Amino acid sequence: MRVVVCVTQILDPEIPPSEFRLNAERTAAAEGIGQQVISIFDENALEVALQLRERMIEREQVEIVALTVGPSSSADVLRKALSLRADRAILISSEGGPSLDGFVVARLLAAAVGKLSPVDLVLCGRETGDWHGGQVGSFLAEALGWACVNFVSRIEVSEGGFLMRRQSDEGWEIVWAMRPAVATITNDEANVPRLPKVRDTMLAARAPIPVWTISELVGDAAELWGGSGRLRMRELVIPSTSKACEWIEGETVQEKAARLVRALQERRIL
Amino acid sequence: MRLILVVLPTPEIGRSEREAIGAARALATAFDGEVNVALIGPVAESIAAYRVGASLASEASANARTFLIAHPMLREYAPELYVSALEQLLAAVRPDVVLFPGRTIALEIAPRLAYRLGTAMVTDAIGLRAEDGAVVITKPVYGGKAHAVVVAPRPPVVVCVRPRAFDPIKEGIAEGGIRWIEVTLDPLLRRTRLLERIQEESATDTALEEARIIVSGGRGMGGPEGFQLLGELARWLGGAVGASRAACDAGWVPASWQIGQTGKKVAPDLYIAVGISGASQHVVGISGARCIVAINKDSRAPIFKVADLGIVEEYERVVPALIEEVKRLRGAERA
Ligand SMILES: Cc1cc2nc3c(=O)[nH]c(=O)nc-3n(C[C@H](O)[C@H](O)[C@H](O)COP(=O)(O)OP(=O)(O)OC[C@H]3O[C@@H](n4cnc5c(N)ncnc54)[C@H](O)[C@@H]3O)c2cc1C
Numbered sequence: 001m002r003v004v005v006c007v008t009q010i011l012d013p014e015i016p017p018s019e020f021r022l023n024a025e026r027t028a029a030a031e032g033i034g035q036q037v038i039s040i041f042d043e044n045a046l047e048v049a050l051q052l053r054e055r056m057i058e059r060e061q062v063e064i065v066a067l068t069v070g071p072s073s074s075a076d077v078l079r080k081a082l083s084l085r086a087d088r089a090i091l092i093s094s095e096g097g098p099s100l101d102g103f104v105v106a107r108l109l110a111a112a113v114g115k116l117s118p119v120d121l122v123l124c125g126r127e128t129g130d131w132h133g134g135q136v137g138s139f140l141a142e143a144l145g146w147a148c149v150n151f152v153s154r155i156e157v158s159e160g161g162f163l164m165r166r167q168s169d170e171g172w173e174i175v176w177a178m179r180p181a182v183a184t185i186t187n188d189e190a191n192v193p194r195l196p197k198v199r200d201t202m203l204a205a206r207a208p209i210p211v212w213t214i215s216e217l218v219g220d221a222a223e224l225w226g227g228s229g230r231l232r233m234r235e236l237v238i239p240s241t242s243k244a245c246e247w248i249e250g251e252t253v254q255e256k257a258a259r260l261v262r263a264l265q266e267r268r269i270l
Numbered sequence: 271m272r273l274i275l276v277v278l279p280t281p282e283i284g285r286s287e288r289e290a291i292g293a294a295r296a297l298a299t300a301f302d303g304e305v306n307v308a309l310i311g312p313v314a315e316s317i318a319a320y321r322v323g324a325s326l327a328s329e330a331s332a333n334a335r336t337f338l339i340a341h342p343m344l345r346e347y348a349p350e351l352y353v354s355a356l357e358q359l360l361a362a363v364r365p366d367v368v369l370f371p372g373r374t375i376a377l378e379i380a381p382r383l384a385y386r387l388g389t390a391m392v393t394d395a396i397g398l399r400a401e402d403g404a405v406v407i408t409k410p411v412y413g414g415k416a417h418a419v420v421v422a423p424r425p426p427v428v429v430c431v432r433p434r435a436f437d438p439i440k441e442g443i444a445e446g447g448i449r450w451i452e453v454t455l456d457p458l459l460r461r462t463r464l465l466e467r468i469q470e471e472s473a474t475d476t477a478l479e480e481a482r483i484i485v486s487g488g489r490g491m492g493g494p495e496g497f498q499l500l501g502e503l504a505r506w507l508g509g510a511v512g513a514s515r516a517a518c519d520a521g522w523v524p525a526s527w528q529i530g531q532t533g534k535k536v537a538p539d540l541y542i543a544v545g546i547s548g549a550s551q552h553v554v555g556i557s558g559a560r561c562i563v564a565i566n567k568d569s570r571a572p573i574f575k576v577a578d579l580g581i582v583e584e585y586e587r588v589v590p591a592l593i594e595e596v597k598r599l600r601g602a603e604r605a
Contacts, residue, residue: 011412013412013413013551014549015415016550016572017415017550017572017575018572020412020415020416022416029412029416041532102381103385106385126532127393127532129413130411130412131411131418132393132394132409132410132411132413132531133393134377134381134393134394135381135384135391135393138378138381138382138385139381139382139385141382142382142385142386143385146461147350147461147462148349148350148378148382148461148462149462150349150377150378151374151377151378153525163465167374167525167526168374168375168467168526169373169374169375169526169534170281170469170470170526171467171468171469171470171524171526172468172470172525172526173464173465173466173467173468174464174465174466174468175462175463175464175465176462176463176465177461177462178461178462181461186525186532187515187518187519187525187532188518188519188525189518189519189520189521189525192519230389230390230422230423230424230427231390231392231420231421231422232420232421232422232423233418233419233420233421234406234419234420234421235418235419236411236416236417236418236419237416237417237419238415238416238417239410239414239416239417241553241557241575241576242575242576243562243575243576243577243578245564245574245575245577245578245579245580246578246579246580247580247581247582248579248580248581252591253583253587253588253590253591254591254594254595256581256583256588256591257588257591257592257594257595258595260563260579260581260592260595261592261595261596261599263579264540264561264563264579267561267578269539269540269560269561270507270540270596270599
């Protein structure tokens with residue numbers, strides 16, 4: 001069984017608002033304000049794939065292939081995947097192409113999945129940690145014509161397909177999906193990403209990473225960009241959030257508690 | 271400009287749908303447009319539900335219509351069938367803007383529909399306006415550290431509205447035309463099957479999205495026991511209990527309690543954040559709160575930057591005292 005995990009590189013989402021700045025054109029974050037890291041839900045997706053491989057160990061060989069679309073510097077996220085013991089990693093180079101939108105990324109991924117055929121399962125993060133688009137996995141399923149289940153946190157192999165635990169607004173559901181399938185992965189206690197071993201990180205740093213080009217995958221790149229431009233970025237603005245916090249002080253915790261309740265009553269909240 | 275709000279299966283047509291109509295109405299009034307509502311699946315078969323849907327439409331614009339798509343194969347939810355049915359509806363209605371209310375299920379249907387229609391799409395919209403025939407949409411990016419203003423130059427465009435970002439409209443009286451839409455569905459399209467649905471328990475009887483008061487805990491709670499304390503405080507306050515991603519990932523509380531960018535978006539009158547550092551991805555989910563109280567042992571925690579009231583203290587010490595104080599208050603009110 002072959003499982004493809006789609007990963008992407010983003011600006012470290014943990015940088016605090018006080019350090020966040022925009023580029024001169026106000027179209028993206030300024031370069032250099034933080035590290036580039038693997039998008040957080042893609043890490044959850046890798047973890048789901050690794051657990052699936054571990055559970056299947058006695059029944060069937062599972063090969064995990066990590067894929068990313070991006071510039072050559074995004075090979076770092078593939079090395080991260082390899083350090084966690086993905087079997088292979090492939091970079092789809094976006095160099096020379098116009099800016100990527102979800103449609104373009106999904107079409108490139110779909111072409112790569114086709115080239116890797118047969119693939120049984122494709123995992124994507126539920127959304128990227130920078131633009132929060134939440135679309136690529138669903139687009140990819142459409143492009144492939146496969147089953148798609150969103151907000152999945154655990155996957156088991158079952159008769160003719162997969163059993164997926166899917167998060168809902170009220171709790172969770174068990175959904176059966178026909179093989180081959182796409183799942184978008186969300187976090188829960190069962191898929192907290194593991195840490196790589198030092199030795200595996202060293203090996204991953206030296207591993208060769210094949211590069212597939214756009215023309216190799218889709219032939220006429222112009223056709224691919226035809227759909228982009230459906231949305232134009234006008235500008236980014238930084239919302240003002242800072243409030244003046246009123247500190248509740250007191251000699252004892254009882255005093256603090258009483259003062260908090262009083263402050264809330266004065267504000268007509270309690 | 272023609273808008274359509276798609277109401278997907280939901281336990282009730284509620285605030286999220288009314289907020290989306292609020293967003294649509296603002297857009298429609300500026301452009302002398304029409305707002306339609308489509309109900310699909312079991313909601314289209316329940317007279318009570320579609321009357322609410324129709325009343326929403328008529329509140330939004332005078333020439334509104336309500337479309338109902340019911341089909342035996344839509345009684346059980348399978349996204350691939352819903353996408354196919356909606357594709358048929360939209361081919362007939364040809365709207366400029368397809369709106370989805372802020373519910374998780376919409377994030378599953380909308381992108382697939384946009385892909386089929388070949389249209390632009392934006393999730394998480396917190397602002398929506400028209401400009402010379404183009405649709406201008408605002409959405410938070412970088413975990414809420416910035417807002418992106420994007421333009422869809424040529425409609426149609428598919429937009430998922432972020433919950434608790436728009437003022438909901440009040441329910442009106444049902445009027446205006448109701449139209450049944452015939453769809454043909456190929457059983458072979460079906461690729462998924464819902465086998466089981468589990469509702470997770472919550473700490474109190476109040477639903478998180480509807481709560482007027484929310485007490486929320488983070489990694490600083492140190493374990494599930496701390497949440498017992500928060501539950502007690504929430505019960506005395508008549509509120510609900512929420513959590514940060516860190517607390518959910520630790521397995522201390524169910525994932526459905528998570529608040530933030532990828533959890534529930536809430537707009538209570540009072541939000542008490544306990545042992546939560548205040549990462550932007552958490553704070554973006556509480557931007558509609560009227561008053562934020564932060565309890566954290568670290569005075570430099572970013573949560574204090576967005577809080578109205580702050581207590582620097584270990585929660586183990588101050589939350590029990592707070593429970594006593596609220597009990598006293600409630601006792602006094604009752605007396
Ligand atoms: C794409 C993306 C989406 C995300 N979505 C969400 C989301 O929806 N919701 C969400 O919450 N997070 C989300 N996150 C994660 C977010 O970035 C933070 O990692 C998370 O919110 C941190 O949770 P926390 O504040 O509980 O933990 P921490 O940041 O570890 O903070 C714990 C706090 O507890 C305090 N503390 C410790 N002990 C005590 C004590 N005894 N008494 C009082 N205070 C104490 C500490 O001082 C600290 O401030 C997302 C991240 C990404 C990248």
